Amino acid sequence: MKINDIIPETHFVQFNLSDMLDELGEDNVKEILSSFSCPMNTDVENFLRYKAIEFSKRGFAKTHIVYWETEDKKENAFVGYYTITSKSITIERNAVNSREARKLREHGVFNEKTNDYTIAAPLIAQLGKNYTDGNDSLITGDDLLHLAMEKVRKVQNEIGGRFAYLECEEKEKLIKFYERNNFKFFGKRQLDRDETDITGTHLLQYFIML
Numbered sequence: 001m002k003i004n005d006i007i008p009e010t011h012f013v014q015f016n017l018s019d020m021l022d023e024l025g026e027d028n029v030k031e032i033l034s035s036f037s038c039p040m041n042t043d044v045e046n047f048l049r050y051k052a053i054e055f056s057k058r059g060f061a062k063t064h065i066v067y068w069e070t071e072d073k074k075e076n077a078f079v080g081y082y083t084i085t086s087k088s089i090t091i092e093r094n095a096v097n098s099r100e101a102r103k104l105r106e107h108g109v110f111n112e113k114t115n116d117y118t119i120a121a122p123l124i125a126q127l128g129k130n131y132t133d134g135n136d137s138l139i140t141g142d143d144l145l146h147l148a149m150e151k152v153r154k155v156q157n158e159i160g161g162r163f164a165y166l167e168c169e170e171k172e173k174l175i176k177f178y179e180r181n182n183f184k185f186f187g188k189r190q191l192d193r194d195e196t197d198i199t200g201t202h203l204l205q206y207f208i209m210l
């Protein structure tokens with residue numbers, strides 16, 4: 001007997017929330033989203049439950065729902081999601097090395113007065129595992145982040161671009177998670193008034209060169 005006879009092969013499948021809305025209708029999608037919970041991060045939980053549909057419909061940001069599934073498709077589980085939007089960032093010259101500076105200059109605009117680069121880049125705006133029913137154990141954060149980066153790579157393969165970025169609360173576990181995945185710290189941003197689900201006064205900003 002082979003190990004695969006006992007433990008089935010599994011993989012991840014992902015769906016664009018806009019496609020889900022078209023195919024399943026808003027009520028069914030809302031029901032699926034209501035099964036998402038993320039007790040460690042209310043912003044991540046509330047975004048999916050209360051904002052993601054509107055943001056997808058209006059084109060502000062696109063959410064991708066990730067399922068774990070067995071190869072024979074007999075079992076599946078909603079394990080997490082990520083949301084991507086298109087934004088621009090400003091990165092100070094002294095936050096990057098010379099190779100990164102060269103790439104930033106090629107892809108963005110350098111301001112000699114302020115000594116920084118402004119560049120258009122996808123923002124991984126939300127990312128979280130689904131802690132309902134222990135579904136979080138079916139995916140690692142690294143897997144989920146790689147799916148988001150793979151999506152960015154695919155888009156940039158079509159339209160160009162080398163950078164992506166994200167913002168996170170100043171929490172040791174999150175910092176380790178992003179740094180382990182090769183994201184580089186480049187600055188801090190004050191929270192906006194409406195960002196009430198986020199703890200602290202600012203967010204840490206990280207970029208990656210893909």
Ligand SMILES: CC(C)(COP(=O)(O)OP(=O)(O)OC[C@H]1O[C@@H](n2cnc3c(N)ncnc32)[C@H](O)[C@@H]1OP(=O)(O)O)[C@@H](O)C(=O)NCCC(=O)NCCS
Nearest residue numbers: 038040041044127128129140141142167168169171173177
């Ligand atoms: C961030 C995330 C995707 C990483 O996945 P992972 O590497 O598989 O990590 P785990 O879920 O096993 O968590 C790793 C550790 O970080 C901690 N952690 C995760 N998110 C945290 C958060 N938002 N605040 C504080 N601690 C957090 C976990 O408690 C865990 O601690 P432990 O090692 O003491 O058990 C996942 O933890 C997650 O979905 N977190 C909640 C949503 C979130 O904060 N997203 C990031 C938005 S910037």
